[in-house]
Amino acid sequence: MTTTFEAGTDASQEASAPAVPMAARTRGLRKVYGRTVAVDHVDLDVPEGAVLGMLGPNGSGKTTTIRMLLGLVRPTEGEVELFGKKMPDEAAHALPDVGALVEGPGFHPFLSGRENLLRVAAAEPRLASAGIPAAVDAALERVGLTDAATRRYKGYSLGMKQRMGLASALLVPRRMVVLDEPTNGLDPAGTREIRRIIAELHADGVTVLVSSHLLAEVEATCTHVAVLQSGNVIAQGELAELLESGNAALLVRTPDAELAVETLRENRIGSRLTPDGVRVDLTAAEAPDVLRHLVTAGVAVHEAARARTGLEDLFARLTQPESTVDGEGES
Numbered sequence: 001m002t003t004t005f006e007a008g009t010d011a012s013q014e015a016s017a018p019a020v021p022m023a024a025r026t027r028g029l030r031k032v033y034g035r036t037v038a039v040d041h042v043d044l045d046v047p048e049g050a051v052l053g054m055l056g057p058n059g060s061g062k063t064t065t066i067r068m069l070l071g072l073v074r075p076t077e078g079e080v081e082l083f084g085k086k087m088p089d090e091a092a093h094a095l096p097d098v099g100a101l102v103e104g105p106g107f108h109p110f111l112s113g114r115e116n117l118l119r120v121a122a123a124e125p126r127l128a129s130a131g132i133p134a135a136v137d138a139a140l141e142r143v144g145l146t147d148a149a150t151r152r153y154k155g156y157s158l159g160m161k162q163r164m165g166l167a168s169a170l171l172v173p174r175r176m177v178v179l180d181e182p183t184n185g186l187d188p189a190g191t192r193e194i195r196r197i198i199a200e201l202h203a204d205g206v207t208v209l210v211s212s213h214l215l216a217e218v219e220a221t222c223t224h225v226a227v228l229q230s231g232n233v234i235a236q237g238e239l240a241e242l243l244e245s246g247n248a249a250l251l252v253r254t255p256d257a258e259l260a261v262e263t264l265r266e267n268r269i270g271s272r273l274t275p276d277g278v279r280v281d282l283t284a285a286e287a288p289d290v291l292r293h294l295v296t297a298g299v300a301v302h303e304a305a306r307a308r309t310g311l312e313d314l315f316a317r318l319t320q321p322e323s324t325v326d327g328e329g330e331s
């Protein structure tokens, strides 16, 4: 697979581009478990102030990358920096700036939500004892758990447990918040709340790194995206740029769809059939040229409109075999 859309990792760019401060940065990051290469030479850039969505199918290495970023797992090879501090060696300096929701937060089942957060807050270096109850109540309020605060954690739903993890990440103001699959187990209302919280953090200038396999989720909340596949970052950069460069297409409504696909193939332009016509890849062709080829070949074009179908399409393109990207083998 190509890395056509990759941004910010190439050496020449590094030399010439103005230095954008990075909240998190990895170089050549690799983690091997026995025979499994979980993460393979990942160069990830998380610019300060970005909401970066780490997108990839199950097993693509998102959680392992996040764990290495947070110093929870030691890399087999490579470097990790959080706000310029080397991880895991300088974790004690870097981590107070970073709130994290990662798999399986260790809350005590027989304590209430509030009691659990009081315990977590007591270990926060940036919270003075006198400020702890107010910080806990504010975090509970922020994630919508105030009414359930005195109930035992054991009886919480999966969604409520996720909110508890989020509350513990947000106990003190952070420069960066890392959320591993934050909407897992949440209903649509809970999902909207997570989006709202991410938007609030972004408005406050907090960097957010959020992993998800839900493409619509990333598209709705993120400014940047990194796409992982089999332990590799196959594309990263600003979401708008990735969509622009990777996704331009022309939807042509025509009864002569098969003739259209054949004509475009002869002109080395990728396309595929849709229910009412063809979808033409504009990566290597301009819309007026496409229309000219079609009309010249006698294709009746009833309607033509540019399409930008979102990250789902980009993700499918990036993770498909190369031959389908240029139109070969598409149906």
Ligand SMILES: Nc1ncnc2c1ncn2[C@@H]1O[C@H](COP(=O)(O)OP(=O)(O)OP(=O)(O)O)[C@@H](O)[C@H]1O
Binding pocket: 033, 036, 037, 038, 039, 056, 057, 058, 059, 060, 061, 062, 063, 064, 065, 213
């Ligand atoms: N502690 C471990 N021991 C052995 N293999 C592991 C371990 N952690 C992860 N792996 C393997 O590494 C690969 C990447 O896993 P990882 O959990 O990072 O992916 P992911 O993208 O977060 O997936 P998911 O969305 O399912 O959580 C998988 O093949 C996984 O089985």
